[in-house]
Amino acid sequence: MFNLQGQTAIVSGGSKGIGNVIALTLGLAGASVVIADIDDENGKKASEQLKNNGIESKFIFSDITKHLHVSNVVETALSQFGTVDILVNNAGILSDKFITDITEEEWDDMIDVHLKGTFLMCRAVVPHMIQKKKGKIINIASMGGLQGFPLAGVHYCAAKGGIMAFTRQLALQISQYNVHVNCVAPGTTITEMIRNRSEEQLNNIKGSIPLKRLGVPEDTANAVLFLASPYADYIVGETIDVNGGKYMS
Amino acid sequence: MKRNFLNDAKMFQNKVVLITGASRGIGRDLAIMFAKFGASLVLNYRSQEQEMQKTAESLAEYCSDSLICKCDVSEYAEVKEMVDKVISQYGRIDVLINNAGISLPKFFMETNEDEWDLMIKTNLKSLYNCCHNILPYMMEKRKGKVINMSSVVAKSGSIGAGVHYSAAKAGVIGLTKALADQFAEYGINVNAIAPAMIDTEMIRWRSPELLKEHIEKIPLKRLGLTSEVSGAALFLASEYSDFITGYTMDINGGMYMD
DSSP: OOOOTTOEEEEETTTSHHHHHHHHHHHHTTOEEEEEESOHHHHHHHHHHHHHTTOOEEEEEOOTTSHHHHHHHHHHHHHHHSOOOEEEEOOOOOOOOOGGGOOHHHHHHHHIIIIIHHHHHHHHHHHHHHHHTOEEEEEEOOGGGTSOOTTOOHHHHHHHHHHHHHHHHHHHHHGGGTEEEEEEEEOSBOSGGGTTSOHHHHHHHHHHSTTSSOBOHHHHHHHHHHHHSGGGTTOOSOEEEESTTSOOO | OOOOGGGOTTTTTTOEEEESSOSSHHHHHHHHHHHHTTOEEEEEESSOHHHHHHHHHHHTTTOSOEEEEEOOTTSHHHHHHHHHHHHHHHSOOOEEEEOOOOOOOOOGGGOOHHHHHHHHIIIIIHHHHHHHHHHHHHHHHTOEEEEEEOOTHHHHOOSSSOHHHHHHHHHHHHHHHHHHHHHGGGTEEEEEEEEOSBSSGGGTTSOHHHHHHHHHTSTTOSOBOTHHHHHHHHHHHSGGGTTOOSOEEEESTTSOOO
């Protein structure tokens, strides 16, 4: 149903969690996958895992909040694979601190990883995509950017909301070059990120979701794959809600 | 979850997909798309006999299993009769695509009460008729996918489209969310698609000049293809979207982003 053979994808934060499954999913559909991550050990492992699945893959250590790191990712991807067709801005961090407990540094960090990281990655990739008159950029937002979200801080929700606004505006500006920019907004998803939640907390969340389960990384990854595919070629500036019916926008 | 993306061409084999308004336009393309993926098709149409025939012919190379049902989906009794027939033949309906609809692009003050009623009946009550008759069979299987065709004008308003059309299509979104909420516990996903400026006859009420002007306003600078709607329906009908429900997918080239 989905065939991305001959295409190259960059997935930021692809070493773990949802990003790791996105990398694998795009790879299983035939894409070569560059994993950009600050987690050296897991990044290498993730890239090996892809290779073991017959997927052409490369791990590039990078802090996406630093523009030199980001240009290195894009330049390396281009020199090794010759093209970047898909960019998935997935890297993120989660915190559920109450506003008065958030330090200024934590605020900056949250905004930098999500928003500045997305900005820098897009800024580095967009010229290539415009030149090719082809490209798919998929940003991972969150239900927390759309409505109040259990167990998330204001800085997280603000950053995720910002990603959706960023997506719409970039879509408006570069759709004319056949570069597609969209979002996927997952609800609470079972990953290491929520490992410190109690069973009771998770059960409460589950009970509030119409489909009565938490999301799994595959749910988000499949939506990313759809957006990366030609089936979604008339969709831009859109956010796909993957939340079991918890929030219907 | 099967995740063999390069080799799932028979994903809808043994699945019964009912498409209303399948004689032309987006409906025809939906039929072809699902036929390519192995579905057993129930194709509904109301009056376009010749067009329906054309759809059936273009399917023939992919699909050996289709049932064509002539009925007016805005009439409850006719829908019930159609569903009874489908169930007696297939015993199940896995995917329902409420696609049938009319458009009467007119200024509000030029529409009369009969046209209002006809619009609501054809574009909204038809969904009640189909869902009310078909959902019990999905509940039985504790699985099912419903996809409803809305429109960008449900959200954006439009000088061109009728007020009644916009209202009915907004109703489709409300119905989608409420059904999604009520039927989630039965494993049934209900989603909507809100397309705009898809290259079909329905958008051809514009003069060529006006059409050009409208295309200029679309960020992607082109019309959408019917396959870009049916491809989305394929995703929403597939197991790849099992955690998506109550969602309205905008397919509009960036014309409206909410």
